[in-house]
Amino acid sequence: MARPDIAAFFDPRTWSVQYVVSDPKTRLCAVVDPVLDFDEKSGATATINADRLLAFIRDQNLSLQWILDTHPHADHLSAAAYLKAQTGALTAIGARIVDVQKLWTSIYNWQELRTDGSQWDRLFAAGDTFEIGSITVGVMFSPGHTLASITYVVDDAAFVHDTVFMPDGGTARADFPGGNAKTLWATIQNIMALSDETRIFVGHDYQPGGREPRWESTVASQKAENIHLTRYATEKKFVAFRNERDSTLPMPKLILHALQVNINGSRLPEPEANGKRYLKFPLGALDGASWADITA
Numbered sequence: 001m002a003r004p005d006i007a008a009f010f011d012p013r014t015w016s017v018q019y020v021v022s023d024p025k026t027r028l029c030a031v032v033d034p035v036l037d038f039d040e041k042s043g044a045t046a047t048i049n050a051d052r053l054l055a056f057i058r059d060q061n062l063s064l065q066w067i068l069d070t071h072p073h074a075d076h077l078s079a080a081a082y083l084k085a086q087t088g089a090l091t092a093i094g095a096r097i098v099d100v101q102k103l104w105t106s107i108y109n110w111q112e113l114r115t116d117g118s119q120w121d122r123l124f125a126a127g128d129t130f131e132i133g134s135i136t137v138g139v140m141f142s143p144g145h146t147l148a149s150i151t152y153v154v155d156d157a158a159f160v161h162d163t164v165f166m167p168d169g170g171t172a173r174a175d176f177p178g179g180n181a182k183t184l185w186a187t188i189q190n191i192m193a194l195s196d197e198t199r200i201f202v203g204h205d206y207q208p209g210g211r212e213p214r215w216e217s218t219v220a221s222q223k224a225e226n227i228h229l230t231r232y233a234t235e236k237k238f239v240a241f242r243n244e245r246d247s248t249l250p251m252p253k254l255i256l257h258a259l260q261v262n263i264n265g266s267r268l269p270e271p272e273a274n275g276k277r278y279l280k281f282p283l284g285a286l287d288g289a290s291w292a293d294i295t296a
Helices: 048-059 080-087 097-108 181-192 219-225 227-231 235-246 255-262
Strands: 005-011 016-022 028-032 035-039 044-046 063-068 090-094 122-124 129-132 135-141 150-154 157-161 199-202 216-218
Touching: 005 048, 005 199, 016 048, 016 157, 016 199, 028 048, 028 129, 035 048, 035 255, 048 063, 048 080, 063 080, 063 129, 080 090, 097 255, 135 181, 181 219, 181 235, 216 219, 219 227, 227 235
Parallel strands: 028 063, 063 090, 090 122, 157 199
Antiparallel strands: 005 016, 016 028, 035 044, 129 135, 135 150, 150 157, 199 216
């Protein structure tokens, strides 16, 4: 079986890492966690990140087979729908997206939203497999950060997104609606049970200390060096740490914007009678407001 070729694309606005994962034998590829550019101050959207992925795919003589999201993102809009419109590739996400849809339908009072996951071409459950060209991909259910998070294991590479970050960045928060620190601990243990040589590809890098972006580590280096897993090496210690830390963190600035798009298959709202699209979200829906900037 061919080892996948992996190209990473860092988006400094959201600290997100997007991937093109390709089979060198068939030249078929998948995109993992693509970003749709969004400026919350002006309301503008753009496809700069997504077009960069498409240009790479074209320049490398690849054909896009899959557009894969690891979970419904809270910090950026997914470009899956745009990439599908441009290429016809299949979209996919974890099957538990239906639970996230039902949860957020209540938060948004969005009765018209279809909550059966039919916005995607494929919903992956734990243990499912599929192919990128001739390479078999395994699906691990990886909840904790969200109800629907999954990990894609492509030969010796695991795309873990918001479970662990680079070793100097620690682990993901677990306080979003549907998140749970104890569940996240169990998920991380499952990932750490992969072979030590497994390459870990993260979905974000917040550049601790101002260093250059990084996104690839190994299971072995995570077990030996991850600042949260080594300092809080039992479930009890980790859960206590994660809950205490998360209680001090403000919500991501785009969470109410992004979830409205991402639970709908990354489709932007339909234009209203005046031809404009509108994001609409509730006031006071989430805890985590930060007033430090005006009370200091």
